[in-house]
Amino acid sequence: MKQLLGAHTSISGGVSTAIDRAEKLGFTAIQIFTKNNNRWFAKPLDKNEISLFKEKQRDSNIRFIVSHDSYLINLCAKDKTILEKSRKAFIDELERCEALGIPYLNFHPGSHGGQGEKEGLKIIAESINIAHAKTKNFKVSSMIELTAGQGTALGYKFEHIAEILENVEEKNRMSVCIDTAHIFAAGYDLRSSKVYKKTMNEFDEIIGLDKLHCFHMNDSKKELGSRVDRHEHIGKGFIGLDGFRNIMNDKRLIKIPKILETPKGKEQLEDLENLKILRSLIK
Numbered sequence: 362m363k364q365l366l367g368a369h370t371s372i373s374g375g376v377s378t379a380i381d382r383a384e385k386l387g388f389t390a391i392q393i394f395t396k397n398n399n400r401w402f403a404k405p406l407d408k409n410e411i412s413l414f415k416e417k418q419r420d421s422n423i424r425f426i427v428s429h430d431s432y433l434i435n436l437c438a439k440d441k442t443i444l445e446k447s448r449k450a451f452i453d454e455l456e457r458c459e460a461l462g463i464p465y466l467n468f469h470p471g472s473h474g475g476q477g478e479k480e481g482l483k484i485i486a487e488s489i490n491i492a493h494a495k496t497k498n499f500k501v502s503s504m505i506e507l508t509a510g511q512g513t514a515l516g517y518k519f520e521h522i523a524e525i526l527e528n529v530e531e532k533n534r535m536s537v538c539i540d541t542a543h544i545f546a547a548g549y550d551l552r553s554s555k556v557y558k559k560t561m562n563e564f565d566e567i568i569g570l571d572k573l574h575c576f577h578m579n580d581s582k583k584e585l586g587s588r589v590d591r592h593e594h595i596g597k598g599f600i601g602l603d604g605f606r607n608i609m610n611d612k613r614l615i616k617i618p619k620i621l622e623t624p625k626g627k628e629q630l631e632d633l634e635n636l637k638i639l640r641s642l643i644k
C-alpha cells in the first residue's frame with residue numbers, strides 16, 4: 362500500500378487553489394489553513410469557493426485533508442477575554458472545516474500562562490466540550506497536536522493528551538497528531554529502533570494508537586528535550602534519517618497520513634525533495 366504523503370500547502374488565491382498546487386506536486390495528503398492563520402476571524406467562505414474546493418478534491422489524488430487552526434487560538438488562555446475569543450474562533454474553524462468537508466481540524470492544546478498544568482488541561486477540555494456542543498453532529502474531528510512544550514504550552518507529554526481526552530464528552534470526535542519535531546523537542550526520542558519502539562509503545566499505552574490519525578513530519582533544529590519548536594528539513598536536524606526510517610517502516614503506521622511542515626519557498630520545491638527522502642527510506 363502506498364503511504365499518504367504531502368505537505369502543508371498555501372491557500373493564497375482561495376482555498377481551492379491548494380488542491381491545484383498539491384496536485385501539481387503529486388501530494389496525496391495535505392494540510393491547509395482555511396483562513397489567514399494570524400487572524401482571529403475571516404469573512405465566511407463563499408459558496409462557489411466551497412463547491413470548487415470539493416469538486417477539485419474529488420477529481421484529485423488527494424485522499425486526506427487536515428486544516429490547522431489559527432495560531433492565535435488558546436483554549437486555556439488565562440485572560441478571560443482571550444479565552445472567550447479563542448472558543449468563538451475555534452467554533453468558527455470547525456464550521457469552516459465542516460463546510461469544506463475537511464475531516465480534521467488540527468490544533469495545539471493551549472498555554473496555561475501561569476494557571477498551572479492541571480488547571481490548563483481542565484480548561485482545554487471544557488473549551489472542546491463547549492465547541493462540540495455548539496457544533497452538534499458535525500463530522501469534523503478535533504485533532505490535538507503534541508507540542509514541544511515551549512513556555513507554558515501544554516501537550517508536551519502523552520499524559521496531557523490522555524487527560525484532555527478523558528475529560529472530553531464526545532470522545533468519538535477526537536483524534537491526535539504527532540509532530541515529530543515537537544515530541545523530539547519534548548524529550549521523546551525516535552532515533553534508534555530501540556528508543557523508537559519505547560516512544561511508540563508509550564504513546565499506545567497512554568493515548569492509544571487508534572487515536573493517531575496524522576503525522577507532521579519535521580526534523581528538529583533543536584536537541585532532544587530542548588522544549589524549543591524549530592522545524593528542519595528531513596535528515597538535516599537532530600532527529601536524522603534513522604528516526605524517519607523507523608516511522609516510514611512501522612507497519613502499524615502505514616495507513617497514517619504524513620505531512621511535512623518544513624521550511625519552503627513559494628514553489629514548494631523543498632517539499633518535493635523532503636518527500637523524496639522520506640520515500641527513499643521505505644525498505
Ligand SMILES: [Zn+2]
Nearest residue numbers: 429468469506
Ligand atoms: Zn501545529
Ligand SMILES: [Zn+2]
Nearest residue numbers: 506540577622
Ligand atoms: Zn506540527
